[in-house]
Amino acid sequence: MTEAPTADRIHVVVAGALGRMGAEVIKAVVGAEDCQLVGAIDTTPGKEGVDVGEALGLGVLNVAVTADLEGCLCAVSQALRDKGPGAGAVMVDFTHPSVVYANTRAAIAYGVHPVIGTTGLSPEQLQDLQVFSEKASVGGAVIPNFSVGMVLLQQASAAAARFYDHAELTELHHNRKADAPSGTCIKTAELMEELGKTFNPAEVDEHESLEGSRGGVRPSGLRLHSLRLPGLVAHQEVMFGAPGETYTLRHDTIDRSAYMPGVLLCIRKVRQLGALVYGLERLL
Secondary structure, three states: OOOOOOOOOOOEEEEOOHHHHHHHHHHHHHOOOEEEEEEEEEEOOOOOEEEEEHHOOOOOOOOEEOOOOHHHHHHHHHHHEEEEOOOOEEEEEEEOOHHHHHHHHHHHHHHEEEOOOOOOOOHHHHHHHHHHHHHHOOOEOOOOOOOOOHHHHHHHHHHHOOOOOOOEEEEEEEOOOOOOOOHHHHHHHHHHOOOOOOOOOOOOOOOOOOOOOEEEEOOOEEEEEEEEOOOOEEEEEEEEEEEEEEEEEEEEEHHHHHHHHHHHHHHHHHHOOOOEEEEEHHHO
16 A cells, blocks of 8 residues: 545455456446545465556556555554544455455454455354454445346345245356355345245155256255356346246346446445445345
C-alpha cells in the first residue's frame, strides 16, 4: 500500500488480486468514485512488490501486490482506527476454498469488513464466522453469487418448489473451479428446502452402473449435478418435473463483469452490518 488513503472514500483491499475475478474487482473499484483501492493481496510467484495496475495492464495504481494478508489487513485497519463505526476498510476475497476461512477470520479480527466471493465454506465454518463477526461487531457478507439475475432465479426456484415434488439442479463452470457443487447451487437448494418438504420420491429401485452418474443427493432428496469444461464461465439450471410437463429455470453468466454491480453494492453496504450475512438477497 503506497498511496495515502482518502478519508471520504471506501477503502478496499482485494485478495486474489491477480486472478480473473480479482482483476475484475480491481477494475470496478478503480472506476467507482466512492471507492479507493488500498491493498492487493496475491500469492502468485514473482509478483511481490509489483504495482497491481501494471500487472493487470491498467497503468500505475500505486498499490503494490503483497502476499502478506495479515500485514496488509493490519496496515489498512490502522489507517482507519480513529474513524469510528461504519468507516472501516473492506476486503473482497476471490481466492481459494482452502484459505477462505482463514482469510475471512483474519479480516474480522483486524476490523476489516469481509465481502467473500470465494465458495467452499462449510456450514460449520460459516456458523463460526457469523458468531465471531457478531462478537467483534464487524459486519461481513458471504456471497455465493453476485449476479442479481441469479438471485432472481433462486427466488423463482423457491417459489416453484411449492408446486413441484420433483426437481434437479445442474451447475456448469469453467474447469479451473476447485469446489463442486458450487456455492450458488447449494444456496439455491437451501432456499428450495426452506419449505421443509421432501423431493424426488422414489418410484423405482435405482442403481448406478457408474457411481455418481445421478449426481449428489441432499437429505431433502434434491439432486445436484456439476459440470466442468473450458469455455464455460458460470451457468445454472433448475429443472422441475410433473406429469405431462417440465419447468426449467436457467441463468447464464457470459462475462465476469456481470458480477461487478453486485460486488460494488456489497462494498457500499457491508460496513452498516452488525454481523456476517449469507447471500446477496440479504443486501438487496
